[in-house]
Amino acid sequence: MSxxxxxxxxxxxxxxxxxxxxxxxxxxxxxxxxARDWELLFVDDGSADRTAALVRELARRDxxxxxxxxxxxxxxxxxxxxxxxxxxxxxVVSLDGDLQNDPAxxxxxxxxxxxxxxxxxxxxxxxxxxxxxxRLPSRIANWLVERLTDVHxxxxxxxxxxxxxxxxxxxxxxxxxxxxxxxxxxxQGARVGEVEVNHRxxxxxxxxxxxxxxxxxxxxxxxxxxxxxxxxxxxxxxxxLSLPSFVCALIAAATMASSADRHPHTSLVxxxxxxxxSMVGTHLLAIGVLSELFVGTAHRRPRDRHVHIxxxx
Amino acid sequence: MSxxxxxxxxESSARPRTADPGSSVDVSVVVFASEAHDxxxxxxxxxxxxxxxxGFSHEFIFVLSGASRDAIEAVKELRTAFLAVTLITLxxxxxxxxxxxxxxxxAKGSIIVTLPDHIQIDCSELPGMIxxxxxxxxxxxxxxxxxRRDSALNRMQSTIxxxxxxLLTGATYRDLGCGVRVLRxxxxxxxxxxxxxxxxxxxxxxxxxxxxxETPVRQSESxxxxxxxxxxxxxKRVLDILTLFFLFRxxxxxxxxxxxxGLTTIAAGAVITGYxxxxxxxxFGPIADRPLLILGIFLIALGAQLFSIGxxxxxxxxxxxxxxxxxxxxDLPE
Numbered sequence: 309m310s311x312x313x314x315x316x317x318x319x320x321x322x323x324x325x326x327x328x329x330x331x332x333x334x335x336x337x338x339x340x341x342x343a344r345d346w347e348l349l350f351v352d353d354g355s356a357d358r359t360a361a362l363v364r365e366l367a368r369r370d371x372x373x374x375x376x377x378x379x380x381x382x383x384x385x386x387x388x389x390x391x392x393x394x395x396x397x398x399x400v401v402s403l404d405g406d407l408q409n410d411p412a413x414x415x416x417x418x419x420x421x422x423x424x425x426x427x428x429x430x431x432x433x434x435x436x437x438x439x440x441x442x443r444l445p446s447r448i449a450n451w452l453v454e455r456l457t458d459v460h461x462x463x464x465x466x467x468x469x470x471x472x473x474x475x476x477x478x479x480x481x482x483x484x485x486x487x488x489x490x491x492x493x494x495x496q497g498a499r500v501g502e503v504e505v506n507h508r509x510x511x512x513x514x515x516x517x518x519x520x521x522x523x524x525x526x527x528x529x530x531x532x533x534x535x536x537x538x539x540x541x542x543x544x545x546x547x548x549l550s551l552p553s554f555v556c557a558l559i560a561a562a563t564m565a566s567s568a569d570r571h572p573h574t575s576l577v578x579x580x581x582x583x584x585x586s587m588v589g590t591h592l593l594a595i596g597v598l599s600e601l602f603v604g605t606a607h608r609r610p611r612d613r614h615v616h617i618x619x620x621x
Numbered sequence: 622m623s624x625x626x627x628x629x630x631x632e633s634s635a636r637p638r639t640a641d642p643g644s645s646v647d648v649s650v651v652v653f654a655s656e657a658h659d660x661x662x663x664x665x666x667x668x669x670x671x672x673x674x675x676g677f678s679h680e681f682i683f684v685l686s687g688a689s690r691d692a693i694e695a696v697k698e699l700r701t702a703f704l705a706v707t708l709i710t711l712x713x714x715x716x717x718x719x720x721x722x723x724x725x726x727x728a729k730g731s732i733i734v735t736l737p738d739h740i741q742i743d744c745s746e747l748p749g750m751i752x753x754x755x756x757x758x759x760x761x762x763x764x765x766x767x768x769r770r771d772s773a774l775n776r777m778q779s780t781i782x783x784x785x786x787x788l789l790t791g792a793t794y795r796d797l798g799c800g801v802r803v804l805r806x807x808x809x810x811x812x813x814x815x816x817x818x819x820x821x822x823x824x825x826x827x828x829x830x831x832x833x834x835e836t837p838v839r840q841s842e843s844x845x846x847x848x849x850x851x852x853x854x855x856x857k858r859v860l861d862i863l864t865l866f867f868l869f870r871x872x873x874x875x876x877x878x879x880x881x882x883g884l885t886t887i888a889a890g891a892v893i894t895g896y897x898x899x900x901x902x903x904x905f906g907p908i909a910d911r912p913l914l915i916l917g918i919f920l921i922a923l924g925a926q927l928f929s930i931g932x933x934x935x936x937x938x939x940x941x942x943x944x945x946x947x948x949x950x951x952d953l954p955e
Contacts, residue, residue, distance in 0.1 A: 354832075377951035379760065380832045386947035393946075480939060482947050483874045527880045531935040542936065546929070553925075563909070574909040581918045588922040595929045599936050 314345035315418075316397030316473070320387035321363075321405035322353040327511075328362040332373065334411045339372070342415065348373045350405075351391040354381035385486040392476050401470045408436070409468040410506040417470035417503060426475040426498035429461050429490050430468035430505035437507075445522050449487075449529065456533040459494050461502050468505050472498075487525060488532045495536055542603055546596025550589040557585035646705065648672060648679040648751065649730030653720045653800075654688045658738035659843070661695045665706070667744045668736065675748040680705035682727055684720040686713075718814040725809040733809045735822075737800030739844065742766060746838035750803045753836055758951065760808040760831035763823045765796040767837040770845035782858060789866040792824045794835055801838075811949075817861035824865060828872075830949040873947075875934025883928030890920030 317335055321328070332348065339346040350363045352375060360377055367373040376394055378387060388402060401417060403409040413430060420428030437443055446465045454460055464487055475498045476489075485492055490500045537545065560582035564575045650668060654661060665681055672679045683696045685708070693710065700706040709723055721735060732751060742764050754762045769776065779798060786792060802822055808831045818825050823833045870878045894917035897908045908914055938945075 379830060379949045379951045380827075382830070382948045389946070390948050390950065482938065482945070523881070524874075524877055527874075527876050530880065531876050531932070531939075534932050534935065535939055549929075553922075567909075574907070577912065577914055578909055580915045584915070584918045584922045588925050591926050592929055595933050599933055602933075602937050602940055 311345050312398050314397040314399065315339065315342065315347070316395035316400045317346065317348045317411075317414075318351065318388065318391030318395055318400060318402045319349065319405050320351045320353055320384055320391060320402075321355065321359050322381060322384075322387070323355045323357045323359060324405040325355075325358045325362055327405060327407050328359060328366065331405065331407055331411075332366055332370075334407075335414075336370070336372070338411045338414050342418070345397070346372060347395065347397060349376060349391050349395050350374070351376045351378065351387045353378050353383070353387040383484065385481055385484050388486050388489075389481040392471075392473075392479075392481070395473065398473050399470060400473050400476055402467055404467040406510055408508050408510055409466070410508060413468060413503075413505040414470070416505070417468070420501050420503050421470055421472065423501065424499065425501035426472045427490055427493045427500045428470045429463065429500065429502040430466040431461070431463040431502045432466050432507035433462075433504050435463075435507050436509040445525075449522075449525055452526075452529055453488075453491065453532075456529065457491050457494070457536045459491050459500055461490050461500060463502070464488065464490060466505065466507075484521075484524065484528055485532070488528065491532050491536060540603070542599030543593075543596040546592050546599065550592035550596075553585045553589035553592065557582045557589060560585060646680045646730045647677045648732045648734055649728035650679055650681045650734045650736060651684065651721065651724040651728060652681065652736045652738060653684045653686070653717050653724070654692055654738035655686050655714075655717075656688065658688065658692060659740060661692055661738070662699060664736070664738075664740060665699050665703075667740065668747065669703075671744045671747055675751075677748070677751065680707065680729060682707045682709065682724045684709045684711065684724045686711040686715055686720055716817070716819075718816060718819040721819055722814050728806075728809065731806050733804050733806065735800060735802045735804075740841045741799055741844045742801050743839040743841050747801070747803075750801070750836060750838065753834065754803050754805065757834055758832075759834045760805045761823060761826045761833040762803040763794065763796070763833065763835050764799045764801040764838045765794075765835050766799055766840040766844070767796075769796075769840060785859075786821070786824075786862055786865070789862055790824060790869045792821075792827070794823050796835070797821060797823070816864065817857060818864065820858070820861055821865050824869075828868060830947075871934065873938070875938065876931040879927050879931025879934065883924045883926070883931060885924070886920050886927060887924030890917050890922075890924060893917030893920065 317339070319331065319335075324331075328350070335348055339348075350359075350373070352360045352363065360375065363373065363375040367375050376390055378390060391402065392400060399418065399421060401414055403411065409430065417428045417430065435443055446463070450462060450464055453464060467486075469489065471493070475493055475496065479489065479493045479496055479498075481489070481492065494500050534545075560578050564578040564582060567574060567578075650672075652661070652664065661683065669679065669681070681699070681703075683699075683706070685692055685696065688710075693708070696706065696708045700708055707727060709720075709727060711720060711723070725733060732754065734747065734751070746764070750762045750764065754760075771779075783795065783797065786794075786797065797820055800819075804826070808826055808829075811831065812822075812826050812829050814822075814825065823835065827833050893913060897911065897914055897917060900906070901908045
């Protein structure tokens with residue numbers, strides 16, 4: 309797996325026993341047509357069913373298949389991170405373990421990489437999921453990300469993506485940030501593109517998502533926004549945030565000064581307001597300085613865009 | 622947490638052992654004893670016999686902290702009688718968490734058993750726990766004394782303690798008070814214990830990424846009805862649960878917690894100031910003399926502070942995410 313064109317397919321699976329065999333068949337057909345060196349990495353995220361046994365059986369019959377078993381269930385982000393850390397190809401493709409992504413789309417993603425992109429995202433234009441619980445939240449999330457960052461991708465939630473290994477292995481994936489892989493890789497200096505892909509309804513098993521996560525995704529989005537916008541200069545950003553507080557404090561102080569003689573009893577309330585505003589402003593400034601300290605001493609800095617060397621293996 | 626030491630490589634190669642191969646043993650038994658304890662000779666004899674019977678080679682490590690002269694004498698006596706007995710005395714009252722950390726470093730076995738200073742479970746259950754660990758491929762096996770014979774007061778205290786732990790962390794372990802645990806070498810190396818966290822050993826292990834199994838075992842005769850909690854420990858216990866709660870909620874996604882808290886606070890403040898603003902604009906009267914205004918602004922200020930702390934947390938986690946893997950591998954891919 310040392311060639312520049314070698315391909316690793318990473319599939320995180322959690323209790324997907326029925327899907328393993330059909331998944332393997334489809335991927336094998338696609339990969340054999342590609343004339344590239346390839347491997348298929350199933351990352352078993354602590355399944356309780358026969359998933360791991362089935363993959364091991366496949367691996368015995370076909371050396372292209374590898375099994376990565378995690379100790380217990382850690383969630384999709386960790387499973388994908390494990391796959392990215394352990395795959396050996398120069399190109400990495402990730403897809404969902406539930407057969408909703410169509411492996412036949414892989415060549416189109418690879419073509420996107422050949423055009424010079426580092427990360428190519430799938431766009432499920434005709435998505436086969438319930439509207440209210442899945443498609444609407446996802447559309448809102450994508451709209452927000454487009455407003456908040458410079459990444460223009462229609463469908464962040466699509467797991468079918470292709471990456472240059474040199475790029476994705478360098479991206480920090482933790483918490484539940486797998487939804488933001490395009491943004492996180494853009495942070496590392498990657499060029500992000502997208503292609504339309506097929507999407508199929510779920511055949512076996514059941515979905516492991518729900519609407520409950522919307523709030524957390526929203527907070528993750530704020531995190532990502534912070535990382536993209538101001539992580540390289542936190543002190544400037546926090547200073548900007550603290551500005552309104554100081555302005556409000558000044559207004560309150562001025563009001564107090566002008567009315568202190570006429571309404572002595574109101575000046576107490578207004579001066580408290582002024583003090584509170586100046587406290588928040590100072591606090592934000594202090595947090596900014598503290599963040600600067602952390603970013604300055606860190607091994608990894610957000611938006612160190614010069615670090616990524618083009619075409620590196 | 623010891624998160625910084627995690628690595629994606631499987632832990633079989635985690636720590637080069639410096640001990641010479643001749644001295645390797647299957648099981649290291651770690652016993653922590655402080656003021657009140659049973660006869661340590663008896664404890665040794667009972668457990669060593671059971672381990673011998675099942676063919677596990679073993680060593681015993683006694684960690685004494687503030688223990689009586691008797692205890693030290695007892696262990697010294699054991700050490701002269703049996704080769705595989707180690708005595709570690711802590712210079713001060715450092716507590717069980719510190720004692721276990723020291724003992725784990727000294728332990729040579731690939732499997733480590735921790736025992737409290739009195740016999741809690743029927744000794745004959747111990748080999749079963751070790752075999753469960755080996756068979757299931759998990760990293761930590763903790764005992765659950767069942768059926769439990771205890772005074773009504775103890776049972777009630779224990780129920781409240783477990784209920785509170787479950788409420789704050791979602792963990793469903795049923796016998797955190799039992800100090801009998803079997804763990805793999807890599808779990809002992811990968812868990813960072815401090816303060817009162819040893820009481821939540823299975824939770825800490827889980828948080829560090831290990832697979833933990835709780836198994837029912839018979840309670841020993843001598844353990845039944847023993848009084849374990851003085852009323853003075855309640856405050857400490859609650860503080861420990863809070864520490865754990867913070868570890869569970871903040872260490873991975875600080876903004877999920879501080880952000881939710883901060884935004885809620887800001888929203889409450891915004892509602893109050895919004896109400897006052899409308900009140901003023903509709904000429905119902907002046908608002909500058911109303912203490913409610915202070916409350917509203919105060920809540921907004923507090924919310925902004927909480928939120929910014931969450932952002933700072935996220936920034937710290939991002940900058941260290943590379944050294945800090947979220948997962949552990951069960952085995953290396955072929």
